[in-house]
Amino acid sequence: MNNWKDDLDRVLPEIESYISKLMDSEKVLFREASPPKEPGTYIVYDHENNLSYIGEAKGSGGLKDRLISKHLSGDDNHAIQRAYKWSHPDRGLRREYIKNNVSVRWVATRDANTALAVERLLILMFNPPWNRK
Secondary structure (H helix, E strand, O other), X not given: OOOHHHHHHHHHXXXXXXXXXXXXXXXXXXXXXOOOOOXXXXXXXXXXXXXXXXXXXXXXXXXXXHHHHHHHOOOOOOHHHHHHOOOOOOHHHHHHHHHHHOEEEEEEOOOHHHHHHHHHHHHHHHOOHHHOO
């Protein structure tokens, strides 16, 4: 039976590598975003370029589905939509505002569990306002 410390020593460098790749990746406005259909972790920056939300994508559509279909085009319950709902009540105008003013960066991971681990650690590190309930 493996020692849990050996397991931790095995997975931590991989998680650290994904965090480094994510933090070193280029931020792009939502209108320029072209995320892959792979699982991964992402960071959203508000209209003032503040780190505001950290999430993970694990479904069959991966990052593309989560960022484009859910956050950008989704209903008012998604974090980005909630953040701009009161200042931009019209959904169409809100989407346009988000596309042109909100940035995102992401990293694809080998699987959904890794994406989740990266997300949880980043939330613990940064405590983004849109992740707070």
